[in-house]
Amino acid sequence: MAPVLYMQDVSPPVRSVLLTAEALGLKLEKKVVDLSKKEHLTDNFLKLNPQHTIPTLDDNGTVVWDSHAINEYLVEKYGKNDSLYPKDLAKRAVVNQRLHFDSGVIFSWLRYIVRSYKYKGRKELTEDQIEHLEESYSLLESFLKGHQWVAGDSVTIADFSLVTNITSLTLLYPVNPEKYPNIINWIKRAEGLPYYKVHLEGLQSFKKMFQEMLK
Amino acid sequence: MAPTLYMIPPSPPVRSVLMTAKALGLTLNEKIINFPAGEHLQPEYLKLNPQHTVPTLVDDDGFAVWDSNAINPYLIGKYAKDDSLYPQDLQKRAIVDQRLHFNGSVAFGAVAGIVRCILYEGKTCLDDNDKTRVEQVYAFLEAFLDDGKPWMAGDCLTVADYNLYATVSAGDVLVPIDGQKYPKVATWFDKVGNLPEAEATKKGLAIFESLISSKLQ
Numbered sequence: 001m002a003p004v005l006y007m008q009d010v011s012p013p014v015r016s017v018l019l020t021a022e023a024l025g026l027k028l029e030k031k032v033v034d035l036s037k038k039e040h041l042t043d044n045f046l047k048l049n050p051q052h053t054i055p056t057l058d059d060n061g062t063v064v065w066d067s068h069a070i071n072e073y074l075v076e077k078y079g080k081n082d083s084l085y086p087k088d089l090a091k092r093a094v095v096n097q098r099l100h101f102d103s104g105v106i107f108s109w110l111r112y113i114v115r116s117y118k119y120k121g122r123k124e125l126t127e128d129q130i131e132h133l134e135e136s137y138s139l140l141e142s143f144l145k146g147h148q149w150v151a152g153d154s155v156t157i158a159d160f161s162l163v164t165n166i167t168s169l170t171l172l173y174p175v176n177p178e179k180y181p182n183i184i185n186w187i188k189r190a191e192g193l194p195y196y197k198v199h200l201e202g203l204q205s206f207k208k209m210f211q212e213m214l215k
Numbered sequence: 216m217a218p219t220l221y222m223i224p225p226s227p228p229v230r231s232v233l234m235t236a237k238a239l240g241l242t243l244n245e246k247i248i249n250f251p252a253g254e255h256l257q258p259e260y261l262k263l264n265p266q267h268t269v270p271t272l273v274d275d276d277g278f279a280v281w282d283s284n285a286i287n288p289y290l291i292g293k294y295a296k297d298d299s300l301y302p303q304d305l306q307k308r309a310i311v312d313q314r315l316h317f318n319g320s321v322a323f324g325a326v327a328g329i330v331r332c333i334l335y336e337g338k339t340c341l342d343d344n345d346k347t348r349v350e351q352v353y354a355f356l357e358a359f360l361d362d363g364k365p366w367m368a369g370d371c372l373t374v375a376d377y378n379l380y381a382t383v384s385a386g387d388v389l390v391p392i393d394g395q396k397y398p399k400v401a402t403w404f405d406k407v408g409n410l411p412e413a414e415a416t417k418k419g420l421a422i423f424e425s426l427i428s429s430k431l432q
Contacts, residue, residue, distance in 0.1 A: 046358075050355065050358035050359060050361065051317065051355055051358070051359075062305075062306045062309070064309040064310075064313065065313055066312070066313040066316045066317065068312065068316050069309050069310075069312035069313040069316060070309075072308075072309070072312055073305055073308075073309040073312075076305050076308075077305055089289055089292045089293055090274075090278045090280075090289070092288075092289075092292075093278075093280040093285050093286070093288070093289040094280065094285075096282070096284065096285035096288060096289075097280055097281060097282045097285035099285075099316075100282045100284045100285055100315075100316065100319045100320075101266070101282070103316045103319055103320040104282075104284075104319040104320045104323065104324065107320065108320050108324050139265060139266055142265040143265065
C-alpha cells in the first residue's frame with residue numbers, strides 16, 4: 001500500500017516531502033489535515049503524532065513526522081541510490097547540518113513570522129525579523145558559494161527543504177538578487193528540476209493565505 | 216590526531232558533543248572560542264563554519280562540520296563500535312531524527328531565545344511567555360515519553376537522549392522541570408543525568424548556571 005502523507009499543501013515542509021516523493025518516483029496517498037479547522041488536534045491525529053504537526057507519514061504502520069526525518073526515511077527506503085541523502089559520513093554530515101539549518105533557523109523564522117501575522121494581526125515585518133531574515137539569506141548565500149546545490153554539487157533533500165521554505169519566505173521578504181545572486185541562481189536551478197512543479201500549487205496556496213492575512 | 220572541537224563550555228549543544236565523545240571513549244582536542252573578542256567572526260573560523268556558531272568539529276582529516284545535531288551522528292557513525300546510539304534500522308532512526316530536529320528547532324529555539332535576551336538584551340527575569348515556551352517543550356517531551364519506553368526515542372539510549380538532555384538541562388536552569396506536571400520528563404532527566412557520560416557536561420552546566428544567575432534578579 002502506498003505510504004499515507006497527512007498534509008496540507010500550503011505548508012512548505014509538506015511540499016519538501018512532495019518533492020522528495022516525486023524525485024523518487026514514489027506515489028503517496030495524500031490525506032488533508034486542515035490546520036485551520038484544528039484537524040491536527042483530534043485524538044486520532046495526536047495518537048499518531050503527539051507533536052501534532054504536518055507533514056506526518058504513515059508507511060504501513062511506520063509513523064514518521066518532521067519533514068526532514070520523513071525525507072531521510074523515504075530516500076533510505078525507496079531510493080534507487082543514495083544521491084539525495086548520501087551514505088558517505090562526511091557528505092551526510094553536511095546535508096544534516098543544512099537540514100538542521102532549515103529546521104532551526106529558516107523554518108523557525110517562517111513559522112514565527114506567519115504566526116505573528118495570523119494570530120497577532122501584524123501587517124508588516126518587525127526590524128528584528130528583517131535583521132534575522134537578512135542574516136539567514138546571507139548564510140544560505142555563503143553555503144551556495146562555489147556550489148550548485150546547498151550541500152555540494154548534487155541535489156539532495158536539503159535543497160528540497162530549503163527551496164520550499166525560501167520560495168515561501170521570499171513572498172514575505174524578497175531575496176534581493178543583487179545581494180544574494182547565489183540564492184537566485186539556485187532557485188532557478190531548482191525550477192529546472194523535472195519534478196519541481198509538484199510544489200507550485202501549494203506555493204500558490206501559501207501566497208493566497210499570506211495575501212488574505214494582509215487584508 | 217584527535218578531532219578538534221571548537222567550543223565554549225556552557226553551551227548546551229557543545230555539552231551534547233562532549234557527552235557523545237565521552238560515551239564513545241573519544242578524546243577531543245578542545246579549543247575555546249572567545250566570543251566577546253569576536254573570534255567566531257575571524258576569517259579563519261568563518262572558513263571552517265560560515266554560520267560562526269559552536270560547536271564546530273574538525274576531524275583529523277580536516278573535515279569540518281557544525282551543529283551538534285549533525286556532529287554527533289557523524290561521530291557515532293565514524294567512531295562507535297556499534298549503531299546503538301544512532302540505529303541503522305530505518306524506523307528507529309526516523310524517530311531519533313525527528314527528536315534531533317525537535318531538539319534543534321523547538322527545544323533549543325525556546326532556550327536559546329530566552330538566554331540571548333538574558334545575556335545580551337538586559338532581561339533580568341523570566342516572564343509568563345518565557346515560562347510557557349519552555350513548559351511547552353516539556354509538555355511535548357512528556358508526550359513523546361508517553362509510550363512508556365525508557366528513553367527519548369524508544370527502548371534504547373540514543374543520541375536523541377544526549378542532545379535533548381543537554382538542551383533540557385539548560386531549560387531546567389531557566390524553568391525547573393515540574394515533576395508533578397511532567398513526571399516522565401523528570402524521571403528521564405534524572406536517569407540521563409546519572410549516566411557516566413553526563414559527567415562530561417557538568418562543568419559547563421555549572422558555568423551556565425552561574426552565568427544566568429548572575430544576570431537574573
